[in-house]
Amino acid sequence: MELSHAAAAVGGRRIWSDVNLTVAAGEFVAVLGPNGVGKSTLLKMVLGLIPVAAGTVSVLGARPGQRNKRIGYLPQRRAFDPATRVRGVDIVRLGLDGDRWGVPVPGWVPGSRGTQIARRVDEVIDLVGASSYARRPIGQCSGGEQQRLLIAQALARRPELLILDEPLDSLDVTNQASVSALIREVSQSQEVAVLLVAHDVNPILSYLDQVIYLAHGGAVMGPPAQVITADTLTMLYSTPIDVLTDRTGRLVVVGQPDSPPQHHVPGPTRRR
Numbered sequence: 001m002e003l004s005h006a007a008a009a010v011g012g013r014r015i016w017s018d019v020n021l022t023v024a025a026g027e028f029v030a031v032l033g034p035n036g037v038g039k040s041t042l043l044k045m046v047l048g049l050i051p052v053a054a055g056t057v058s059v060l061g062a063r064p065g066q067r068n069k070r071i072g073y074l075p076q077r078r079a080f081d082p083a084t085r086v087r088g089v090d091i092v093r094l095g096l097d098g099d100r101w102g103v104p105v106p107g108w109v110p111g112s113r114g115t116q117i118a119r120r121v122d123e124v125i126d127l128v129g130a131s132s133y134a135r136r137p138i139g140q141c142s143g144g145e146q147q148r149l150l151i152a153q154a155l156a157r158r159p160e161l162l163i164l165d166e167p168l169d170s171l172d173v174t175n176q177a178s179v180s181a182l183i184r185e186v187s188q189s190q191e192v193a194v195l196l197v198a199h200d201v202n203p204i205l206s207y208l209d210q211v212i213y214l215a216h217g218g219a220v221m222g223p224p225a226q227v228i229t230a231d232t233l234t235m236l237y238s239t240p241i242d243v244l245t246d247r248t249g250r251l252v253v254v255g256q257p258d259s260p261p262q263h264h265v266p267g268p269t270r271r272r
């Protein structure tokens with residue numbers, strides 16, 4: 001994926017500009033920044049759902065939207081209603097059913113279509129470690145279990161790029177850590193590049209190849225060690241932020257606004 005001097009506009013209003021980002025196969029990249037700054041908009045642009053306002057964007061060697069069959073996408077969402085009776089396994093299968101009339105998923109062995117689908121669904125459920133609860137109604141699964149099943153759905157077609165919009169939001173700290181580790185593991189074992197929006201960088205920080213911070217009036221991107229500094233973050237968020245090193249040498253960001261449990265900053269107090 002390659003963005004060069006890219007800019008986004010929503011409703012005629014420029015929300016970010018001059019984004020330069022190259023994501024190689026298998027890389028893990030986080031999109032960070034305050035609420036309303038245009039993180040989801042960036043993902044939608046990569047998917048071709050909104051136009052490129054300026055600059056150029058190339059995704060899997062083509063214009064945005066032209067290679068979406070090779071992209072797994074998990075939109076921003078809330079948890080399933082507890083009364084939802086659809087099983088996890090059915091949710092995962094939806095990742096393949098959408099392709100009924102399309103090209104076959106690469107790497108499939110001969111066999112009936114139904115057998116192939118069932119086999120791939122089981123395989124991908126196993127990959128995310130969801131086998132023990134995939135046949136339960138998804139409304140009765142925990143937030144972390146639901147998220148693993150949705151990641152399995154996004155992975156079902158063996159995508160080359162996985163786009164995840166706040167997959168860690170609404171998870172407790174333990175699940176944030178384990179889902180982050182799962183995403184890194186899958187990214188490496190399946191050689192899938194990951195573009196992930198997060199509120200709080202800490203759970204994923206040690207896994208990232210690159211970060212991009214969107215802020216009102218600018219964007220900063222690069223390897224974590226280069227971008228995640230107290231000075232840069234303080235400038236981007238206009239509020240004091242510290243970057244500490246823990247005993248194991250890992251970076252920890254302290255004081256970042258919008259990190260859980262503070263989910264929503266209403267308009268008038270939104271940081272600029």
Ligand SMILES: Nc1ncnc2c1ncn2[C@@H]1O[C@H](COP(=O)(O)OP(=O)(O)O)[C@@H](O)[C@H]1O
Binds near residue numbers: 015036038
């Ligand atoms: N459909 C829409 N119509 C008008 N404005 C929108 C629409 N979607 C998003 N926006 C605005 O675009 C900006 C960026 O939104 P978004 O990409 O969702 O931010 P983020 O994901 O960083 O919280 C926000 O100011 C939001 O209010």
Ligand SMILES: [Mg+2]
Binds near residue numbers: 039040041076165
């Ligand atoms: Mg968003």
